[in-house]
Amino acid sequence: MQKWADNRAWFLILPVFLVVAFSAIIPLMTVVNYSVQDILGPGMSVFVGSEWYKEVLHNPRLHDALFRQLTFSFCVLAIEIPLGVGVALTLPRKKGVWASTCLVLLALPLLIPWNVVGTIWVMFSRPDIGLAGVTLNEIFHFPYNYTADPLHSWLTVLVMDVWHWTPLIVLLGYAGLQAIPEAYYQAAKIDGASRFAVFRYIQLPKMRGVLLIALLLRFMDSFMIYTEPFVLTGGGPGNSTTFLSQFLTRLAVGQFDVGPAAAFSLIYFLIVLLFCFVFYTTIVNLGKGEAQ
Amino acid sequence: MARIDLNEIAHSYKPNPQGPDDYALKRIHTTWDDGGAYALLGPSGCGKTTMLNIISGLLEPSQGQILYDGKDVSKLPPEKRNIAQVFQFPVLYDTMTVYENLAFPLKNRKVPKDEIHKRVLEIAEILDLSPDLNKKAAGLSADAKQKISLGRGLVRSDVAAILFDEPLTVIDPHLKWQLRRKLKEIHKRFKLTLIYVTHDQVEAMTFADKIVVMYEGELVQIGTPEELFENPEHTFVGYFIGSPGMNLMECTVSGGVARAAGMDIPVSGVGTRRAEEASGKQKVEVGIRPMYLDVREPDAEGLPARIINVEDLGSAKIVTLEFGDTTVKARVPEDKALPAEECKLFFPPEKTKVFIDGRLAK
Known part of the structure; x- marks a missing residue:
């Protein structure tokens, strides 16, 4: 195909550039603007350079939040991916009423909004009236109380996320399994x-693509978790469920430390971008490796 | 080595088959000789793949038995039967190297490591895969992939039969020849029973010693390519084999003459008497291969016809003729001079066949 060198073609991407400018670049620049200034009051601001960045990066409470966040995301992935794949494998392979029913039932949690999920679990796990809370306390005599015990609260958020999002992995995994031609199973027979060899050498490699996407989606989403811990305990007890989003919100909206909050926003953004890049590169190279 | 007997096999995909139409395979009783190269030929949906899957054990037939060397294997799963199958699309274990792919069936059968190594190297050598042994199987070309699929069958020393389900569909035409030659070579060397499903008659004829023609869930004829061409036992074999297919015309037979399309075609042979009795009661057809139809000058002996079209194939000419109230095709040599339009058609009686209800009258 012949390529034409005509610089007027750049005008064609101008509309996209404008839309992106308004939706992303301009808001982002205001954040950049805040992050390098100390705003003392309306019309009173001092340029502080990289001071906020230094402060934020040395903030021990932020380190704690980041550590909690990474642990949480890791646990979410470590539970949801194997569990989702496991459930997808047990679903009927042939399309039919059974498979559809299972899928619809499994997909129900995905339809529930985040804050409703939080509320449901608040009800569900209350030690005085909640089904799970009462069962644990009264029947198993386990002193479960998510409002008082940091570990309980942390685990509750984790279970909540697993309940809410494992179905997504199931759906993606099931789609991946459906794409495997019957001949592969026949050849394996x-x-x-x-059974394990079929999983290890046929099903898992064929699901690799969708699972990587699932991994990316779940990582990003869990890395930005906000609503569920907010509804459950508001980040407590103590700071036990204060993840990065909570931390940022407190900084920006609670304490009105706009400068450090803006600096931290940008760092947060860069972390997310970094992970996206790593996943993206992996996915793209995966396809290349097979073509060669 | 194995001789495979199909004993009154029938299969239906429906749980409660009612009439014969519910059956994908209708009562098949046949024997595949040890070391034979068979092609299973038929149009799409005639039950070829069903038959193959029953032989390999992927499918349990609704009725009947399968015997390998006289031993009933009907209830055995595929891995317990000593067969291998190559599928339409190359089936490979993507994450493994070529070596690991070839070793996989042996590893699953707990064969000792050094034995596996020996077998894999040997088979790779035969299939010209040696230089690729350490490459990832997923990156190879389609023909190499099909060779690996075949290799996974050959590598097992107990394999007695290899089944092919249209294995050359995804291969480039010029590589098809090579791969087919390789198959023949392997057949000679290992003396395996090969069953090769295809809907391509050229492929079937070049590959197989014997062709099994299937039509609507039945075996209609088993024979060498020549037998199928010269003596089709079924009208389906007549028009499916050969290009163009046999000319078939509905007729009534009386006094050694088949009356079709308003013309009297002389017929001979033992089937003529039966055809006479069947005329009027059953469907009687007269058929002749285009190759044997003789197109002659208008003043020669024969039945009147008119040439309406001539296609030049380079090696031969296909002549379409108006004959009575129908049209027939004739295949004439390239250098033969044709009359302008009006002509005579001569039906050599020994090449003119009569069919009753689709089957050869005899």
Whole structure:
């Protein structure tokens, strides 16, 4: 195909540039603007350079939040991905009423808004009236109380997330499994492959693409978790469920430390961008490796 | 090595088959000789793949038994039967290297490591895969992938039969020849029973010693390519094999003459008497291969016809003729001079076949 060198073509992408400018670049620049100034009051601001960045990066409470966040995201992935794949494998392989019913039932949690999920679990786990709370306390005599015990609260958020989002992995995994032609299973049968070998050498490699996307989606989403801990305990007890979003919101809206909050926003953004880049590169190279 | 007997096999995909139409395979009783190269030929949906899957054990037939060397294997799963199957699309374990792919069936059968190594190297050598042994299987070309699929079957020393389900569909035409030659070579060397499903008659004829023609869930004829061409036992074999297919015309037979399309075509042979009895009661057809139809000058002996079209194929000419109230095709040599329009058609009686209800009258 012949390529034409005509610089007027740049005008064609002008509309996109304008839209992106208004939706992303300009808001982002205001954040950049805040992050390098100390705003003392209306019309009174001092340029402080990288001071806020230094302060934020050395803030021990932020380190704690980041550590909690990474631990949480790691746990979410470590539970949801294997669990989702496991459930997808048990679903009927042939399309039919059964498979559809299972999928619809499984997908129900995905339809519930975040704050409603939070509220449901608040009700569900209350030690005095909640089904889970009462069961644990009265029947198993386990002193469960998410408002008082940091670990309980942290685990409750984790279970909540697993309940809410594992179905997504199931759906993606099931789609991946459906794309495997029947001949693969037949060949494996003739080759005398065990059930595990079929999983290890056929199903898992064929699901690799969708699972990477699932991994990316779940990582990003859990890394930005806000509503569920907010509804459950508001980040407490103590700071036990204060993840990065909570921390940022407190900084910006609670304490009105706009400068450090803006600096931290940008750092947060860069972390997310970094992970996205790593995942993206992995996915793209995965396809290349097979083509060669 | 195995001789495969299909004993009154029938299969239906429906749980409660009612009439014969519910059956994908209708009562098949046949024997595949040890070491034979068979092609299973038929149009899409005639039950070829069903038959193959029943032989390999991927499908349990609704009725009947399968015997390998006289031993009933009907209830055995595929991995317990000593067969291998190559599918339409290359089936590979993507994450494994070529070596691991070839070793996989042996590893699953707990064969000792050094034995596996020996077998894999040997088979790779035969299939010209040796230089690629350490490459990832997923990156290879389609023909190499199909060779690996085949190799996974050959590598097992107990394999007696290899089943192919249209294995050359995804291969480039010029590589098809090579791969087919390789198959023949392997057949000679290992003396395996090969069953090769295809809907391409050229492929079937070049590959197989014997062709099994299937039509609507039935085996209609088993024979060498020549037998199928010269003596089709079913009208389906007549028009499916050969290009163009056999000319078939509905007729009534009386006094050694088949009356079709308003013309009297002389017929001979043992089937003529039965065809006479069947005329009027059953569907009787007269058929002749385009190759044997003789197009002659208008003043020669024969039945009147008119040439309406001539297609030049380079090696031969296909002549379409108006004959009575129908049209027939004739295949004439490239250098033969044709009359302008009006002509005579001569039906050599020994090449003119009569069919009753689709089957050859005999």
